[in-house]
Amino acid sequence: MVLHPPSLPLHFSPLRYQCKRSRTDPFPAILNDVDNQDETDGSADRALLCKFCHQRITSVDKAIRIQNSHQHIFTNPAGDTFRIGCFSSAPGCYQRTPPTMEFTWFKGFSWQVALCANCQVQMGWLYQAEATDSALFYGLILNHLIEADWTQRGG
Numbered sequence: 001m002v003l004h005p006p007s008l009p010l011h012f013s014p015l016r017y018q019c020k021r022s023r024t025d026p027f028p029a030i031l032n033d034v035d036n037q038d039e040t041d042g043s044a045d046r047a048l049l050c051k052f053c054h055q056r057i058t059s060v061d062k063a064i065r066i067q068n069s070h071q072h073i074f075t076n077p078a079g080d081t082f083r084i085g086c087f088s089s090a091p092g093c094y095q096r097t098p099p100t101m102e103f104t105w106f107k108g109f110s111w112q113v114a115l116c117a118n119c120q121v122q123m124g125w126l127y128q129a130e131a132t133d134s135a136l137f138y139g140l141i142l143n144h145l146i147e148a149d150w151t152q153r154g155g
Contacts (some may be wrong), residue, residue, distance in 0.1 A: 001057070005007050010059035014058045014136065018142060023078075023141065030036065030065075044060070046059060046060040046147060046148070047148040048060065048140075048145045048147055048148070049062075049092075049145065049146050049147075049148050050092065050116040050119060050123065050144065050145070051144055051145060052119050052120065052121045052144070052147045053116060053118045053119035053121070054101070054118065054146075055092050055116050055117060055119065056091075056092050056148075056150075057090050057092035057093060057116065057123055057145060058089060058090040058091070058092065058138070058145075059073070060125050060147070061088050062087045062088045062090070063085060063086070063087055064086050064087060064088045064137060065086065066086040066106060066116075066127075066139075067106065067139060069086075069115070070085055070086055071083060071084070071086075071142070072084050072086070072139070073106045075102055076103065080142055081095075082124075083141070083142050084092075084125075084139040084140060084141055084142060085139070085140055085142050085145075086137050086138070086139055086140075087137065087138045087140055088128045088137055089138065090114060090123065090124075090126075090138040090140060092116060092117050092123075093114040093115060093116065093117060093123050093124075093126070093138065094114070094115055094119070095112040095113065095114055095115075095126050096112070096114075097112050097113045098114050099111065099112050099128060099132070100112075100113065104129050105139070106139075108127055108129055108130050109124045109127040109128060109130070110127070110128050110130060111125040111126065111128075111139075112125060112128075112129050113125060114126045114138060116141070118141075121144065122141070122144070123138075123140050123141060123144055123145075124138055124139045124140035124141045124144070125139045126138055127138050127139060130136070131149055
């Protein structure tokens, strides 16, 4: 069973945080190039939130490369295309479905649907290696995330 991302809820409220976005790319600019991260740039403090409810999902410093890339574009059997980013953890998510190897996008990894722990919108998928319980990562739908700017506005 493949869950598809829902449409924007009718009760969606305006963003409470400022988001860093590129004018030409609808996704958070920091996710466009993992190589540009610098240990002194404060990336550990840069949270990635659910764009629907602002629950903290993960952080920029959890971005990783899987199959030589952080970002991947995949199309599921229903014809829906997703741009995902890979992350080592996503404590703001929980898994809803049992693991399956059916239509996996990463060879040797089973997947489970990962939902926002607060609003239950699909954030992406948890991938786990067949051979071991310890090798896992999250493939998160990038346009379901916003980057929090924790600086105070106007001051």
